[in-house]
Amino acid sequence: MRVDEMLWRDWHAVAIVADIAAGRRYRTTVLGVPVAYWRDGDGLHALREAGDTGPCRIAERYATAWICLSDAPLDFFAIPEFDEPDRRVVGAGSIRLHVSGLRAVENFLDMGHFPYVHTGYLGAEPHTEVLPYDVAIDANNEILATNCRFVQPRASAIAADPIEVSYTYRVARPFVTMLYKTCVPAPDRRDVIGLFIQPLSEEWCVAHTVLIYLDDVNSDEELRRFQQTIFGQDLMILINQVPKRMPLEARHEIPVRADAMSSAYRRWLRENRIAYGTWQPEAVEA
């Protein structure tokens, strides 16, 4: 099938740079295309595999290695916090999932599941209500959800008591999303979690997570472990969603007001003509 142009020209995360051992050759796929990448004294390199001589650029941004398969790559999205000198940047792992990458992004944008999936960490009954928040598309064609609030028993590795956290969600690209959340030691600034999804195919993906934090208490290992605990809980949900590809039409999966962000994401995918990783029963039946 033809991969949507916006995705074809986009950069796709393939690894956290710190996880790439020098001199070793790694094989993976991006949008179904087999590629190899490696790191040596000159930096990062990548090639398509299986005799395919098409373009295969590689670049390092935000502690992550990104591959683009097009000769006309899109510009990178911005994360200004990444360049702040007092930030800690920690790669929190890369997890392979048998589900469309779009489902993984949508799950990341969702607060309603906190009390049920992340019980005792990001939520707990009876605090199940999702309060109204604002969703808008900005001038860069990014989706922003602001004024998101939720009571969390243990919002991060350094939060000991329940707090009402304030979130901003951002979708910069179909497979790139970020969360800005209340930073416990510096209430006027916000921690950033970047979730960079690598679409292996329409039904498989790898979720790469990068933390851009102001935490000066926890070790990298503790931050990583907390994030991986949370992601492990999400994984049990993601691999059990049916169908594995994401339906974009509301008649197949019914949202409520708490899903305004997900609803905006699905609409934005439709309007940007993204079909890769989506479920379209009419096409299958034809």
Place this chain on the structure above:
Amino acid sequence: MNLLDTGRWYPIARSEDAPPRHVCQAQLFGYEFAVWRDDGGSVNVWENRCPHRGLKLSLGINTGSELRCQYHGWTYASGSGICTHVPAHPGLAEPSKACALALAAVERDGFIWCAFDPATAAPEAAIGAGLTLRSLPIERDAAAVQAALADYRFDPDGRDDAEPAGAALRELTPQTFELAAPGSAVRLVFLLQPAAAHKTILHALLVGASADPDRLRRHHAQRMNALRAALESAVPAAPATEPSVPMHKLLPVRRPPKREFSCRVLSRRQESEGVISLELAAADATPLPALAPGAHLNLTTPSGLVRQYSVVNGPAERDTIVIGIKREPDSRGGSRSMHDDVREGTLLQASVPRNTFPLVPSGKRPILVAGGIGITPLLSMAQALQARGEAFELHYFARGEQFVSFRERLAALGDAVRLHLGLDAAQTTAALRDILHGRPLEQFKVYACGPGPMLELVRTTAAAGDIGADDVHFEYFRNDAEPAPGQPFTVRLQRSAREFEVPSGQTLLQALHEQGIAVEASCEQGVCGSCFTEVVSGELEHHDLYLSAAEKASGKCLMPCVSRARGGVLVLDL
């Protein structure tokens, strides 16, 4: 027999695969199902997919009357599959389209059967009681398995050294086949479950055998294993794939089950000073919905107001619904109308019970605290806990003896009930402190229902005693019983040249549907975008979360499920 017949009964699981409070996963024609039994014993066969975000429902929790999805805690009622609670929005009505897709299901002869078409006539002849043998998945289609059954040989007494003669395979139904052992009254009935295109589950029931069940099971296990090995040693089967046709397309078009039903007052009792109870039965042959402890009904009073009443039922009471109603002195007419205008035989309109005050499975011991008429949901919880043999306590605060309602039910709960009568505010505080302090509170969960000041007292007393806010649950009634009515306005449909009025209190979408105009709708909360409608002119009042600020300002479109006109004339491009 490899093609799906929507009007036929298929075996989908053994009865023992669905023990109480369990959810099992089963397959038919490549479709996955969640199979579960409610506490009344009824079985449910549902598409294994939450209609909200597609999580497999087999991962959910069987609460005894509902199935709760693990992803967002949405609950679906046994029987209808109607959604009874969306925890993200305790104050909003559940979307009427949010409904688990339920197949027709019956249980007989130790097996659970289902049919895709709900109108399928009940299966006729029963096979008879017998010994259920081991069920075996075979990686072959049902026609191949059926063909192989003709060569099956067994000894009626399960003797492995016997050399049994062959018998003719007789078709009982397209899914069941019988082998009678020659010279014996023993019959072996095979049931074929076409799980997927290349996978069949072979079930078997042995009728009339008297030998040791273990020996019989072993005897047949060996023979059925051999049958499987012979079948599977042929050409390898094709890999499993997800079916491409959504399940609802296989079913006859049907509307989601109705959320409203009529009921008739069977009896009315004076429970205590100012409190009556009503026992309600379904007005027609439709079975009453399953009730979860803590659930409430929306009832339309004879004076036309919608009011919420918690159900008092214990888990075994499934034929009627019991509610308690206090006459509120400062009532706007709801409770007064229920007291003055309702008698035996009165017909009332009710909605499917919602459960916004669920008993949360936590392993912690529940402390139930009731004030006045707040006893009703807690009584239903107490009876459910007692039936399950779980420890709990019920503290009932009332102004005096003459204000204690439901005395027979309280008596049946025995020592678990403590009455606290005639206490003033200071004494109530002291009593709550006695209940909530000085205990290892991480082992307890508090459920409270009563007047506002008392709930506030429970909240502060619990907090002062180190009980976590997560372990104090309050009844939360939706607050939109009197919906923001909006202004009446006139709708003109430009293309079909029609005109009608939308009164205050009715949504534009409801009005369009009432006029027979097909507008697709899904969430009915202004979030999904399904009912997007183009506007020619009118002064719009937007309440949705779907349209952008620019789209709203353009005045060229609206979401009729929540948005309307501010009066005057609204011209739509319909």
